[in-house]
Amino acid sequence: IIQFTNFMANSVFNDAYDLSFNYEKIPTEFYKNALEASKVVAKEIADLIRRKQAAGKPAVLGLATGNTPKLMYAELIRLHKEEGLSFKGVHTFNLDEYYPMQPDDINSYVRFMKTNLFDHIDIDMNNVNIPDGTIAKEDIAAFCQEYEAKIDAFGGLDIQVLGIGSNGHVGFNESGSHINSKTRLVALDYSTRYDARNDFGGLSKTPTVAISLGVHHIMNAKRVVLLAFGPGKTNIIHKACEGPVTEHVPASFLQTHPNVTFYLDEVAAAKLMKVQTPWLMGPVE
Numbered sequence: 001i002i003q004f005t006n007f008m009a010n011s012v013f014n015d016a017y018d019l020s021f022n023y024e025k026i027p028t029e030f031y032k033n034a035l036e037a038s039k040v041v042a043k044e045i046a047d048l049i050r051r052k053q054a055a056g057k058p059a060v061l062g063l064a065t066g067n068t069p070k071l072m073y074a075e076l077i078r079l080h081k082e083e084g085l086s087f088k089g090v091h092t093f094n095l096d097e098y099y100p101m102q103p104d105d106i107n108s109y110v111r112f113m114k115t116n117l118f119d120h121i122d123i124d125m126n127n128v129n130i131p132d133g134t135i136a137k138e139d140i141a142a143f144c145q146e147y148e149a150k151i152d153a154f155g156g157l158d159i160q161v162l163g164i165g166s167n168g169h170v171g172f173n174e175s176g177s178h179i180n181s182k183t184r185l186v187a188l189d190y191s192t193r194y195d196a197r198n199d200f201g202g203l204s205k206t207p208t209v210a211i212s213l214g215v216h217h218i219m220n221a222k223r224v225v226l227l228a229f230g231p232g233k234t235n236i237i238h239k240a241c242e243g244p245v246t247e248h249v250p251a252s253f254l255q256t257h258p259n260v261t262f263y264l265d266e267v268a269a270a271k272l273m274k275v276q277t278p279w280l281m282g283p284v285e
């Protein structure tokens with residue numbers, strides 16, 4: 001009632017009342033289904049690539065794996081094949097890789113990226129960066145520093161694409177990750193391993209550690225787009241968007257990012273205030 005009264009006071013007495021104002025801590029857009037949302041994100045990436053190419057500059061993309069971005073990659077492939085989108089001059093940095101992991105393993109993220117995107121577009125594979133699951137343990141720290149230095153040399157990522165774990169992880173930055181965490185070897189949460197168990201033929205065969213880009217470089221991206229679809233994401237999207245900013249839910253750090261949007265389907269968005277109680281968010285129409 002207090003918020004509603006404030007809202008009415010704003011609308012009646014403030015001439016400069018901005019119709020776009022709302023109470024979202026993270027801007028969200030939701031669509032009928034995953035395909036529609038994925039097309040919107042693919043178009044944003046395509047526009048960025050074309051803009052950079054026109055300016056003679058590299059486009060630097062931060063990419064994610066998992067089920068969620070597959071339709072978005074399929075749309076990028078379609079844009080390449082049917083609408084002339086070229087990936088010349090595009091540089092990519094993937095978020096993470098299991099460790100240890102051979103690139104040709106069925107579960108490697110190298111394999112994932114080739115199958116779902118790189119094999120079908122004209123990207124120069126020398127411009128593709130994915131954390132290396134084959135390096136010796138004692139070399140991981142230096143590798144991670146180099147990975148970050150390479151991103152920094154471009155002036156940071158132009159856009160970071162993210163999914164979200166059912167526990168709120170981004171990349172493999174699990175609950176407890178610091179907002180300034182660096183690229184590093186991380187222990188995977190039980191929930192993350194549980195979610196991945198079918199890919200590996202059971203929990204006991206699922207990796208326990210991975211190399212992940214830290215939260216710091218995700219937060220440093222000029223633009224962040226997070227995709228989340230389906231009932232498995234409804235609760236965590238609610239927490240990340242409307243709960244407190246907390247390291248228990250690393251995606252909640254994005255509430256402090258200046259240029260982030262969450263792209264959701266209706267199911268993932270179902271618990272958001274703008275779906276449940278839209279009159280708290282802005283003008284009643």
Ligand code: PGA
Pocket residue numbers: 065066067068069163164165166169170171
């Ligand atoms: P998913 O994983 O896309 O397979 O749901 C997302 C994540 O764990 O970040």
